[in-house]
Amino acid sequence: MAMNPLTLGLIINPWAGIGGPAGLKGSDDRSLVAQALAEGAERRAAGRAQRCLKQLQQAQGELLTVLTCSGQMGEAEARAAGFCPTVVFTCEDQVSQADDTQQAARLLMQEGVDLLLFVGGDGTARDVCAAVGEQLPVLGIPSGVKMHSGVFAISPEGAAEVVLSMMSGELVDLRLQEVRDIDEAAFREGVVKSRFYGEVQVPECGHFVQSTKDGGREVEELVLDDIAADLRERLEPDVYYLIGAGTTPRALMDELQLPNTLLGIDVICNEEIVAADLSGQQLEGLLQGFDGKVVIILSITGGQGSLIGRGNQQLTPEVLKRVGRDNVWVLATKSKIKTLAGRPLLMDSNDPDLDAAWSGYIPVITGYRDQILYPLGTHFDQPDMEGVSE
Incomplete structure (x- = not known):
């Protein structure tokens, strides 16, 4: 089957998931993240990004154009996977913030990427949703502590399969999915408060099944x-x-x-x-x-x-x-x-x-x-x- 080129936008939240093994119920509070790192917590986002990107590079790297952010927000992992990415957003601080994700997402949308692939959890999904809304297809590589939103692939490899299905012209559904997040501070006290933040367009691989059939x-x-x-x-x-x-x-x-x-x-x-x-x-x-x-x-x-x-x-x-x-x-x-x-x-x-x-x-x-x-x-x-x- 013929494959088609695709321009991929990539954003990595390098802090995503650090709070999981440390039992922090999330990574939005950067002071707690710093504490977890001091105690030996490992960064998970980079490795999970690599699992997806390497699969894409090995399968159809020559047909993929990657636009991303500087350093650990995307460039480093894209290069490590074998891509030659174009950097469209430079993070001025070593510690990326929510505003960096939002600015990067807006710039990638302006550059006309076909799909915005992000690595993170619900907090990152919130930032992406705030920046692009329903205007750009979005897919998350699950790497956070909280992942209640309906925007994530089932795994890094699953995200790669969605991208490859798009490139092969398979029937990839595009559906509005909710972005939700919980209050981390309340969660640490045993109270779950989930809030709706909006919807984004998410590509989904599905079977060829119609609502109207004979x-x-x-x-x-x-x-x-x-x-x-x-x-x-x-x-x-x-x-x-x-x-x-x-x-x-x-x-x-x-x-x-x-x-x-x-x-x-x-x-x-x-x-x-x-x-x-x-x-x-x-x-x-x-x-x-x-x-x-x-x-x-x-x-x-x-x-x-x-x-x-x-x-x-x-x-x-x-x-x-x-x-x-x-x-x-x-x-x-x-x-x-x-x-x-x-x-x-x-x-x-x-x-x-x-x-x-x-x-x-x-x-x-x-x-x-x-x-x-x-x-x-x-x-x-x-x-x-x-x-x-x-």
Whole structure:
């Protein structure tokens, strides 16, 4: 199976887990951590990071680009595992603090990493959540004392398997998971006070199981209804939605009881038609006079995996730049994704720089409140066929 490149953001909390063997119920209190170190406590985070990173390096190191922090916050362990990382955040103090993790996470998100991998516990998860929220896929390598949040792989090796599954184009679910933490001081007194701090997007390897099934097989008509129901809940007022070609986006139009141009681009706002079957020039003109948010809703071309450039060339580079990658909603049933056998979705906007900038991993809506992460690339071997997005 073909593998796809991936840009990995890495943050290591070098203090994570020190308080566990020492019975400190956590490592948020740095004075107690210092005491534990003085008493001979070992740093656990570095070793657990190594277990994951070495597995990734041995499997697909040449396809992984690692962006990280200086010193013990990532650079040292990435180099020890055989990577040549790019340092995007330098920790000024030898003792990293919560603010360092938050600043690093923000910078890594700005650099456009596909996945933020962090090593730590619930405290580190809180800092990452505060910095990136639901905007960036996040996965934790469990290394803390407290790990009540739903953001952690089952082990360092498990985290590596998730990353490798993403690279191979397998069906990796992307789900919102809670970040929770407990009050360490109260915990030391025997009182458990858990608090909710937010949610982050977490990639999860799962079986090919649908919420809508018939003898274990996906029923496309029912899945399209699920996708349409999900999309309708996502619609916001006063937003322009550009509805792409194909039967999958048409399911939303059917849900809204609106006419649809199967082989064209329609624009809706507040669940009403704004314009139908627009050319690229007409779209550019329409958006030039609109100051609000714009979202593109697209499906992939059946059998090819083309997302942009086949059957929707009305979406010119100017239109795509106006909308932005984060405002593109990709639709596909999991059955159609499986037929790609790991090949990335194709981006062919006729602007190579734009295509390269948009490459990476993108969420794909596959059902009602169900989505996966899947690679978007600039080229791959395709069958000699033309088709309509489905």
